[in-house]
Amino acid sequence: MRTKKTKSTARFGPRYGSVVKERVRAIESKQRKKQKCPFCKKQTVKRLSKGIWLCRSCKKKFTSQTYYIKS
Numbered sequence: 001m002r003t004k005k006t007k008s009t010a011r012f013g014p015r016y017g018s019v020v021k022e023r024v025r026a027i028e029s030k031q032r033k034k035q036k037c038p039f040c041k042k043q044t045v046k047r048l049s050k051g052i053w054l055c056r057s058c059k060k061k062f063t064s065q066t067y068y069i070k071s
C-alpha cells in the first residue's frame, strides 16, 4: 500500500526517515533524466553505473559525477 507520496523512495517503506528519503529522491530524479552530452551537446546521455555515462548519439563513454553530469 502506498499512502504517502514517496515516489522513487517508496521501496524503503517507513524506514530511514523523511529527511533522508527527501535527499535520495532529489538525487534519483536527477540521475534518471537524460543528461546533456559534453561532446555533442545532445540530451542523449544515459547513466550506466556509478559515474559512468554513455552518449547514445556520439557513442562516447565517459566518467563524470556519480549521479549526474557536471555542467
Ligand SMILES: [Zn+2]
Pocket (backbone or CB within 6 Å): 037, 038, 039, 040, 041, 042, 055, 056, 057, 058, 059, 060
Ligand atoms: Zn554525445
